[in-house]
Each structure stands twice: as structure tokens, then as C-alpha cells.
Amino acid sequence: AGGKKEDKTLIVATDNSFVPFEYSDKDSGEMKGFDIDLMKAIAKEAGLKIKFKPMKFDGIVPGLKSKRWDMGIAGMSITDERKKSIDFSDPYYESGLIIGVQADNTDIKGSEDLAGKKVSTKTGTTSQDYLKNKIPEAKSVAFPEINQAYQELSAGRVDATLYDMPNLAYYIKTKAKGKIKMVGKKMTAESYGIGFPKGSDLVGKVNKALKTIRDNGTYDKIYKKWFGEKP
Ligand code: GLN
The missing domain is CATH 3.40.190.10 (Periplasmic binding protein-like II)
Structure with a gap:
């Protein structure tokens, strides 16, 4: 399904360790986790070629701001402060x-x-x-x-x-x-979103693909794999 292939390989910045959303697999060294599976499903749906670039979390927003990465997925909470320097997708996970x-x-x-x-x-x-x-x-x-x-x-x-x-x-x-x-109780309600450089034309494509995979059950399958029960 999805749009037509683009040639450019997009760099997706991710946290090198934020279980179970993204982490490097001990044996293969490959990045695994909920965010990784979700991003791969979105990319497939939207016809985007992607490559993950794991890094320390605090490098992700600055690199998006300066357009060094095309996207960032890292259990990153959508905040007003961050919205001043980057764009976000629609929320994909409720946290706190x-x-x-x-x-x-x-x-x-x-x-x-x-x-x-x-x-x-x-x-x-x-x-x-x-x-x-x-x-x-x-x-x-x-x-x-x-x-x-x-x-x-x-x-x-x-x-x-x-x-x-x-x-x-x-x-x-x-x-x-x-x-x-x-x-105690969850102290805040935070939603995770995918980050982009400001004005990126990928935001619309990613939101559209996210909606499709939420509607067709792919999101639920990935959720179940990592968290057990349905949201
Ligand atoms: N959700 C938290 C934040 O956005 C932590 C994310 C993380 O450590 N990867 O700041």
C-alpha cells in the first residue's frame, strides 16, 4: 500500500536506549522496539526509505532543528517548548x-x-x-x-x-x-510524537500513514507485541 517510492534514504534519529521503545539488540546490534516497528510500518505505508541513527536523547531535537536528521522517534514527548524549534506528528502513544x-x-x-x-x-x-x-x-x-x-x-x-x-x-x-x-500516580499526561525539522513536508505523509496503520490494525499488532494488551 501507500505512496510512491522516494529515492533518498531518510535519517531517523532515535534514542540509543529507551526500552521497550528503542534499544540495540544484544546479539544482532540492530535497533529494536515499539518505536522502531512503528516507524518501519509508517515508512512502508508512506513509501519512504529510512535508516535509524541511534544517539543520546539530548542530541535529537538540536539535530532536527539544524536539519541533520529528517525525523526523530524516541518516545519523545510533545511539548510547547520543543514545538518552538521542531514540528511533531500526531500523537502515537499516551505516557506520563x-x-x-x-x-x-x-x-x-x-x-x-x-x-x-x-x-x-x-x-x-x-x-x-x-x-x-x-x-x-x-x-x-x-x-x-x-x-x-x-x-x-x-x-x-x-x-x-x-x-x-x-x-x-x-x-x-x-x-x-x-x-x-x-x-504514586502518573504525574503528567504526555503524548509521544515523531519529530521533524520545522516545515518538513514529511509531517503530512507520516500523519496520513499513521492514521492508516491505526485504522488497519497494524498499530494494534505492534502495540500487542511490545506491551501485551491493547491500548
Ligand atoms: N518522554 C521523555 C521526553 O520526551 C523521555 C524520552 C526519552 O528519554 N527517550 O523527554
Whole structure:
């Protein structure tokens, strides 16, 4: 299905590690995840040739702004701040931030308990902004890779981690069962969108393809593969 092939291979910037949305497969070295499958399905539908370029998350928006990449998919939350420098597709995933603490922690139950506490997170993300703007009384420590932030929590060098709920949930399920737990409610409602340089003519093509694969069941199939149940 879809439009006619374009010759140019488009560069799609992605996060080098944001499970289960994008990560490098241990054996093949290939990028895998929900975003990767979704982007491939969109590209196929829209007749676009793409190539993934994994990088640190905080390099994605600047590179889109300067047109070094054609698109960016990285569990990237659509924010007014980012919209000043890049364009976004329609939302493709509903997310939000949540707090993680050590499993035996009893004094942190929600964001109101973070004042004066050390909280780890990832550089350049909405959780770093949230800590800075909404909980300035917390001592925020940001790392370029979220795994470092989780390690600080496991080692007890920070009191909590604030980050995207689906990533923390997946991390706990696969790596930290019985060691880390989530507390409180989802603190924000954030939608993930695909990013583009401002004015890119790919936005319309991608939105059209996204709508088609949502309507024809492809999106649900990919969702089920990575998250189990339907949205
Ligand atoms: N959704 C968060 C943000 O946009 C984190 C994304 C990520 O770390 N890949 O800032």
C-alpha cells in the first residue's frame, strides 16, 4: 500500500536506549522496539526509505532543528517548548512520568515527598524539566543514560528516580523485580510524537500513514507485541 517510492534514504534519529521503545539488540546490534516497528510500518505505508541513527536523547531535537536528521522517534514527548524549534506528528502513544524508589522505601509516596530528596533522571528529558520547574526543592541529578539513573537508585545513592512510566515499568519487570517499585500516580499526561525539522513536508505523509496503520490494525499488532494488551 501507500505512496510512491522516494529515492533518498531518510535519517531517523532515535534514542540509543529507551526500552521497550528503542534499544540495540544484544546479539544482532540492530535497533529494536515499539518505536522502531512503528516507524518501519509508517515508512512502508508512506513509501519512504529510512535508516535509524541511534544517539543520546539530548542530541535529537538540536539535530532536527539544524536539519541533520529528517525525523526523530524516541518516545519523545510533545511539548510547547520543543514545538518552538521542531514540528511533531500526531500523537502515537499516551505516557506520563512516575516516581520509582527502592522496594523497601516507605517514606516517599508521591511527588509531595520529594522535597529535599535526591532524585535521579535523564538529561534533556521532560522529567528533568519537571524536577526543575515543579519540584525545585528536590536535588535533581541527571545522567545521559537512564540506566545510570536506575543504578544510582539501586545502589541507594539517590532516594528516587523520576522518569517515563512505561520505561520504568519495563525496567522493573525485566531487571529490578522486588528491588525497585513505582509509587504514586502518573504525574503528567504526555503524548509521544515523531519529530521533524520545522516545515518538513514529511509531517503530512507520516500523519496520513499513521492514521492508516491505526485504522488497519497494524498499530494494534505492534502495540500487542511490545506491551501485551491493547491500548
Ligand atoms: N518522554 C521523555 C521526553 O520526551 C523521555 C524520552 C526519552 O528519554 N527517550 O523527554
